[in-house]
Amino acid sequence: MELEPTAEQRQIQDAARRFLHAECPPSLVRSLRERRAPLPRELWKRIAELGWLGLPFDERHGGAAADWTTIGLVMEELGRACDPTPFADCVLGCGWLIQDLGDGVQCRRWLVPLIAGELQAALAVFEAGGDWRAGNCVTTLTAQASGWRLDGRKFGVENAGSRELLLVSCRDAASGRLRLAAVSPQAPGVQCVALRSLAHPDLHELRLDGVEVTAEDLLGGEDIEAALDAALLRTAAFQAAAAAGGARRVLELATQHVQQRVQFGRPIGSFQAVQHLLANVWTDVEAAWLAAYEGITELERSPAAIDKACAAKCIANEAFTRACFSAHQVFGGMGYMWETDLHLWTRKAKELELGCGGLQRHRNLLAATLR
Amino acid sequence: MDFRYTPEQERFREQIRGFLAEHVSEELRHEIATSGHSPGPLGKQFLRLLGERGWLGIGWPREYGGQGRSMIEQTIFYHELDLQDIHYGNLTITSLAMALMKLASEEQRQDYLPRILSGELEICLGYTEPGAGSDLAGITTRALRDGDEYVINGQKVFTTGAHYASHIWLLARSEPDAPRHKGLSVFIFPLATPGVTVRPIFTMEGIRTNEVFLDDVRVPAAAMIGTPGSGFYTAAVALDYERVFMGKYTKLRRNLDALVRECRQVVDGSAPPIDDPVVRDRLVGLHLDVERLRLLCLKSAWMIDQGRVPNAEASAQKVLASELEQRLADEGMRILGPRGQLEYGSPHVPAHGHLAQSWLLSPMLRFGGGANEIQRDIIAQRGLGLPRA
Numbered sequence: 001m002e003l004e005p006t007a008e009q010r011q012i013q014d015a016a017r018r019f020l021h022a023e024c025p026p027s028l029v030r031s032l033r034e035r036r037a038p039l040p041r042e043l044w045k046r047i048a049e050l051g052w053l054g055l056p057f058d059e060r061h062g063g064a065a066a067d068w069t070t071i072g073l074v075m076e077e078l079g080r081a082c083d084p085t086p087f088a089d090c091v092l093g094c095g096w097l098i099q100d101l102g103d104g105v106q107c108r109r110w111l112v113p114l115i116a117g118e119l120q121a122a123l124a125v126f127e128a129g130g131d132w133r134a135g136n137c138v139t140t141l142t143a144q145a146s147g148w149r150l151d152g153r154k155f156g157v158e159n160a161g162s163r164e165l166l167l168v169s170c171r172d173a174a175s176g177r178l179r180l181a182a183v184s185p186q187a188p189g190v191q192c193v194a195l196r197s198l199a200h201p202d203l204h205e206l207r208l209d210g211v212e213v214t215a216e217d218l219l220g221g222e223d224i225e226a227a228l229d230a231a232l233l234r235t236a237a238f239q240a241a242a243a244a245g246g247a248r249r250v251l252e253l254a255t256q257h258v259q260q261r262v263q264f265g266r267p268i269g270s271f272q273a274v275q276h277l278l279a280n281v282w283t284d285v286e287a288a289w290l291a292a293y294e295g296i297t298e299l300e301r302s303p304a305a306i307d308k309a310c311a312a313k314c315i316a317n318e319a320f321t322r323a324c325f326s327a328h329q330v331f332g333g334m335g336y337m338w339e340t341d342l343h344l345w346t347r348k349a350k351e352l353e354l355g356c357g358g359l360q361r362h363r364n365l366l367a368a369t370l371r
Numbered sequence: 372m373d374f375r376y377t378p379e380q381e382r383f384r385e386q387i388r389g390f391l392a393e394h395v396s397e398e399l400r401h402e403i404a405t406s407g408h409s410p411g412p413l414g415k416q417f418l419r420l421l422g423e424r425g426w427l428g429i430g431w432p433r434e435y436g437g438q439g440r441s442m443i444e445q446t447i448f449y450h451e452l453d454l455q456d457i458h459y460g461n462l463t464i465t466s467l468a469m470a471l472m473k474l475a476s477e478e479q480r481q482d483y484l485p486r487i488l489s490g491e492l493e494i495c496l497g498y499t500e501p502g503a504g505s506d507l508a509g510i511t512t513r514a515l516r517d518g519d520e521y522v523i524n525g526q527k528v529f530t531t532g533a534h535y536a537s538h539i540w541l542l543a544r545s546e547p548d549a550p551r552h553k554g555l556s557v558f559i560f561p562l563a564t565p566g567v568t569v570r571p572i573f574t575m576e577g578i579r580t581n582e583v584f585l586d587d588v589r590v591p592a593a594a595m596i597g598t599p600g601s602g603f604y605t606a607a608v609a610l611d612y613e614r615v616f617m618g619k620y621t622k623l624r625r626n627l628d629a630l631v632r633e634c635r636q637v638v639d640g641s642a643p644p645i646d647d648p649v650v651r652d653r654l655v656g657l658h659l660d661v662e663r664l665r666l667l668c669l670k671s672a673w674m675i676d677q678g679r680v681p682n683a684e685a686s687a688q689k690v691l692a693s694e695l696e697q698r699l700a701d702e703g704m705r706i707l708g709p710r711g712q713l714e715y716g717s718p719h720v721p722a723h724g725h726l727a728q729s730w731l732l733s734p735m736l737r738f739g740g741g742a743n744e745i746q747r748d749i750i751a752q753r754g755l756g757l758p759r760a
Contacts, residue, residue, distance in 0.1 A: 002372055004372065
């Protein structure tokens, strides 16, 4: 048993923290949100140069084949910085699916430039109706004279308009089986309709009308549905580390605030009611951090660790949201104004909670494992 | 990072499981379920057996006759006992003896520790008084020096085990002129000492606890643990050891697993409760909280093995364990419906009445062993560095 990262892993985490502290301050997160803009490509390139984009991938693709704890620690730091990057969606979601399902040509075509920071991909698996599983898919892939055509609607695609590649799940009209198609947002028949979310600043619905797809654009694999569900769970486990990192940061902000803010002639942090509120957050954050890394390391050992991965998501997401709400309580008006930073994390907490199909979907998955 | 037990630890667990499978009988379980929290004849026999096999002093250093095992191994041991429904809260061994090793004189250690390990000496805790609960420094029981002796006068209350323990670990004011926290000392002496009167009072669970009256009780000066005036610190050290064991998660895991099994049962052909998605989701909520507690328990035990002292961690564990025990029992009984109220031994009782028993016990868990309000103060002040209220 080893409940802390190694010294080497800590070094990587510290470096990530320093980099994000300098290059990704809350002012940047705020400005991207206000402009509903994606992360500047120049910053993404620098993240690529740090090697983060290749962390999960095999060395044959130019990746680092890092252990999952290391990836989790980077995610934790991104969460701490209120992550405005496409890292989870593009790298952990799409990149990993390309490695899982793509052939050598597809990996060279998409994964290699993705690792280099030259290609950004977005995952388009969800549809607005139904139960937020990969199998809930009515977007259709129909064979035509040459190749296929793609028709349907995809919900909640991040920064859809600005990515180079969209990975769209669809149902093969002939076989009824799920497929995964790579599509450019600029392709004829693709329309990105902006959604107004309180959580993610740049979310879209994808409208696909007769979009042409060739055989080279279709990713392989026997059971795409299972591969997608597994990929969503994997991302959810890593996002739990981001939630734990965000929650800890919010607790730090709240703790600093209650030591400085004076009412009734003393710091409000000396009042027992305030202390107990934050003591509960401390406990939540400790448990969330442990749950996140247990989920990550158990899933690394075996894809069967669905219970641990779901618990990681549920525990960490609940902790993050509760931490934000408690922080709002102690910040009062000073945390509620647009110009203050706290609400950036509050929105992020909800974004993470509703990510990967949402919290309730993972509670349902967990229910099925209860014995 | 690695959240799993090592192969050696897993082997150790198997060893304990084998031992328990061989020696825990249905009769013993029945005795435990019906004899309150004190061991009956079979329980005493079982504890003697644990002593003979060296299990009792599992966490004690070898020089005192223990096995010198790590805290993780100790928690594995106690968790396995819990899973078999054996939960004698033996504070003498897990808390007081540890404090003795740290704070008592060599002579006292040689005197007390072997007798504790053989089961000859069992100690009850004399902290709480009618006028001093959470504010422990407010106790008024006095110990006045008279030659080679102290003369003790006062009253203790909620003294669990005083009717079967051999000795009392008593906190008294020995330095009346010192500041509140600096005037207390801890004494150990036999309950059979003249002037000690033990009277029963019964808890809402129906279990006996006691009042202890001390009238001119004369104890040798050597009965004092540590130096005069060090009693508050001594008590705090013992409480630190106590909290780690109060926040065990296994009993809650056992209760939840029993609840889930019960929810899968088809009674008289009706649909099992688990088919109801509302019930399933409630069970998931409880499962998540048991997982949170399990992780905090692992963390505290692991920290101790790293030579670190869990402070806020142990408090968080105690708060979570006690509040979750109450919620699990309460929600569990609601899920089970009218059968949920039935107690051990009743016809139609679900899950051996574990939840019903737990429900009655749970108010005490939240205020006992340091009220949760005090624990949250500790978390805020030691975990977050906030100023004293």
